[in-house]
Amino acid sequence: MPNTGLPPLPGTLKKLGVITAIRDTQLVEQSLLRTLAPILGVLETSLYRINAKHQITHVLHHSRTGTRDSDGAERISERIDAVRNETYIPEHIGLLVDNVRLLGYPCNQPHEGNQVFCYPLRSGELHSGYLIFERKFLLTAMEDAVITGVLQVYSNYYSLLDSSQRDRLTGLHNxxxxxxxxxxxxxxxxxxxxxxxxxxxxxxxxxxxxxxxxxxxxxxxxxxxxxxxxxxxxxxxxxxxxxxxxxxxxxxxxxxxxxxxxxxxxxxxxxxxxxxxxxxxxxxxxxxxxxxxxxxxxxxxxxxxxxxxxxxxxxxxxxxxxxxxxxxxxxxxxxxxxxxxxxxxxxxxxxxxxx
Ligand SMILES: Nc1nc2c(ncn2[C@@H]2O[C@H](COP(=O)(O)OP(=O)(O)OP(=O)(O)O)[C@@H](O)[C@H]2O)c(=O)[nH]1
Incomplete structure (x- = not known):
């Protein structure tokens, strides 16, 4: 898929509106991937959610497939796979995640002719997960700024939603x-x-x-x-x-x-x-x-x-x-x-x- 250049701002804002209207944390995660994939111009994105001990609790894989109608119009079908109890993480992604974890900011590295990107998801000062995607081209400064902005809104909203589902005394889910x-x-x-x-x-x-x-x-x-x-x-x-x-x-x-x-x-x-x-x-x-x-x-x-x-x-x-x-x-x-x-x-x- 070609580099899409500047992401369409009104569409991005509309999608942020959709994200923040959802009241279920897992649906919010899915919506984030659906929002970012077209902005990034990628067919696959993954979200690794981790706990306080930095163990993976679940993974979401989002994929889009583009097909052409008989009249030539492009149709995109989307699929989300939610994997709980996942312990396997591909080696090149594991290394990238380790770097991001230590450095605290997004990193990328080449892999089989593409660039793999990893952005941290934050909950306050802590990392609560990672967004991973792969594409041919490096990100422009504008794309990086849009992803960072979307992740910031998403993380703030996710934390708010998550805290409303937790018991104040024990921190357990309510x-x-x-x-x-x-x-x-x-x-x-x-x-x-x-x-x-x-x-x-x-x-x-x-x-x-x-x-x-x-x-x-x-x-x-x-x-x-x-x-x-x-x-x-x-x-x-x-x-x-x-x-x-x-x-x-x-x-x-x-x-x-x-x-x-x-x-x-x-x-x-x-x-x-x-x-x-x-x-x-x-x-x-x-x-x-x-x-x-x-x-x-x-x-x-x-x-x-x-x-x-x-x-x-x-x-x-x-x-x-x-x-x-x-x-x-x-x-x-x-x-x-x-x-x-x-x-x-x-x-x-x-x-x-x-x-
Ligand atoms: N400190 C504190 N007490 C609470 C809280 N929520 C409920 N309780 C108290 O928990 C007690 C529960 O008492 P009961 O339901 O009689 O049960 P129990 O004394 O544990 O007796 P059994 O369950 O039969 O063994 C009540 O006195 C509540 O006031 C809380 O958040 N903090």
């Missing part, structure tokens, strides 16, 4: 973000092979198995009453940190409200899920909390199934958690095991509304 994430997970799982295909278990999706756990700190009211709300807040913060560092990079953790957390994890089967939730319980129990000493939590968990609405999976995990409380606290309970044991009974779906 209940609203959880609802959005669960909807997205259900959507992703729904486009996997049909659940009733031969040889596929009816409850779990064919490829990845996800589990949702409700985790609730035990006797938290007593902690508040005995040590005061400031210490209570500190316990919430510490428990969220202990949970966060015990979970894996790809697991999700939310503060659902009060002293309740939701974890959405990947585990290949029930045994692996049990081990994972048990690890969380032990991690919280074995941490020594200043002043308070020992803190425990109880949890209930349930397999994620696209056949069951997110709110019902949440409700199931919640019922299992209440059973763990009833049985004496500081334990994890699996919803379907409790059903099999006759401890719990299936509810009419929709009988309790949690959202």
């Amino acid at each position: 209940r609203y973000a959880m609802e959005v994430s669960l909807d997205r997970l259900w959507e992703e799982l729904s486009i996997q092979p049909p659940m009733d295909a031969p040889g596929v278990a009816p409850v779990l999706p064919a490829r990845d198995c996800y589990w949702l756990g409700v985790l609730d700190i035990d006797h938290f009211k007593r902690i508040n009453d005995q040590f005061g709300h400031v210490i209570g807040d500190e316990i919430l913060l510490l428990v969220s940190r202990v949970l966060g560092r015990t979970l894996r990079r790809t697991d999700l953790l939310f503060r659902y409200g009060g002293e309740e957390f939701i974890a959405v994890v990947e585990a290949r089967d029930l045994e692996a899920a049990e081990q994972l939730f048990e690890r969380l319980r032990k991690a919280v129990e074995s941490y020594r909390y200043p002043q308070v000493g020992k803190v425990t939590l109880s949890g209930g968990f349930c397999a994620v199934s696209t056949l069951v609405l997110p709110k019902s999976v949440l409700e199931r995990a919640d019922r299992a958690m209440y059973e763990a409380k009833k049985e004496g606290r500081n334990r994890m309970r699996h919803y379907h095991t409790l059903l099999e044991q006759g401890v719990l009974h299936e509810l009419e779906s929709g009988s309790i509304t949690l959202f």
Whole structure:
């Protein structure tokens, strides 16, 4: 594709307007790539999102294909591939990203006859990701200024949106973000092979198995009453940190409200899920909390199934958690095991509304 020279300013501004009208962080990322690709005159752009430990959390690849109609008019079709859990990064891009990370400003280097460009995405002073694209020609000063401007607006808006989806005390994603994430997970799982295909278990999706756990700190009211709300807040913060560092990079953790957390994890089967939730319980129990000493939590968990609405999976995990409380606290309970044991009974779906 030829170098397009000066980017069309009204179109760019209009697209920035579109970006800042979106309320979902992942859609904002997609919109950024859709906005930049025509400005840059490239067919492919990628966005690598990283966490505070500089590990890749997800990658978006945007590609455009140009075809000509019978009347000669050019049609552009676009495609976005979102890859979660990606650990592979091509060597030449990895080197470029390292340079940008150390230098703090955009860099480019030749690769197979093209130039590869890497721009940092910022969240305050920190890098929160990288924009990567490749093209034949070096950027003009004007193009560089437009990309920098668009990324600045995008980063400011993204940070604002992200902070509105986080709990102020713990920094974890909040209940609203959880609802959005669960909807997205259900959507992703729904486009996997049909659940009733031969040889596929009816409850779990064919490829990845996800589990949702409700985790609730035990006797938290007593902690508040005995040590005061400031210490209570500190316990919430510490428990969220202990949970966060015990979970894996790809697991999700939310503060659902009060002293309740939701974890959405990947585990290949029930045994692996049990081990994972048990690890969380032990991690919280074995941490020594200043002043308070020992803190425990109880949890209930349930397999994620696209056949069951997110709110019902949440409700199931919640019922299992209440059973763990009833049985004496500081334990994890699996919803379907409790059903099999006759401890719990299936509810009419929709009988309790949690959202
Ligand atoms: N410090 C502090 N306390 C909170 C916060 N949100 C909710 N709480 C308190 O958390 C306590 C929850 O108490 P309960 O729901 O009775 O539960 P519990 O004492 O943990 O008892 P079990 O769950 O049955 O083990 C209440 O006293 C709330 O006021 C918060 O952000 N900070």
